[in-house]
Amino acid sequence: MERKKHTLGTLFKKVTDGLPITWLTCYDFPTAYLQEKADIDMILVGDSLGMTILGYDGTLPVTMDAMILHTQAVRRGAPNTFVVGDMPYMSYQPSVETAIRNAGRFMAEAGCDAIKLEGGTEMCDRIRGIVQAGIPTIGHLGLTPQSVSALGGFRVQGRGAEQAKRIIDSAKAIEEAGAFMILLEMVPDRVCKLITERAKDCIIMSLGSGPHAHGQLLIYHDMFGLYPKFKPRMAKLFGNAGEVILKGLTQYVSEVSDRTFPQKENYFTIPEEEYKKLLTML
């Protein structure tokens, strides 16, 4: 039986039923297919693809067109999963109108169910505008990779009481601006708990922010040893696909080199009759 895609209503129902929401990043068709098969609640087509797929050191070079292309592939692989498009750098910062237009592209061209953007109180007008355009919107607080330079690197945010208070205030402001969900990335667990307890009409998700949120997000490539540059402390390895693939690749090189690949089942033959005829034609 085809599974039913989540709606905002069923996501909130999971929260009221006390069931954690599962969320993963994904950037391509085959992975989206597997994630849907695994019954994941939500997929984030993150601009982290700048690092995990394109090999940049950060997310800033990622364009709106690249995000649309990858999101379309994910949608084809996971037609019955709630897909979130991640607004890339400068697709929403310049103005409310730019934000609405680009959020609209995610919905119309890529078939998204919601969009996510980074930033706190200063992004409330963008969130309000996008929500008023009828687009479900997710906020992102704590470590926001598009501002990594201003934040002083990929590090925990909100360890000091004053910064923690700013994150809590931002969460409230974003909720009031209309975000139905907020992702907290690398925020201390007790700060995440305070935000989760105070959320009224908003689902709080954690990426490295502990168990007290309404659900968890992980970066797919970190889960399976597929990002060679570093492994964030918060990521758990659920299987080392990187190692398996490397072993297979090394074996391929060796089998082609010693002519043990290909075997009969790996190629096609021409019938004897046709082959003889072909030779007379040459």
Ligand code: KIV
């Ligand atoms: O782009 C992304 O995958 C993200 C996560 C880091 C939360 O925004």
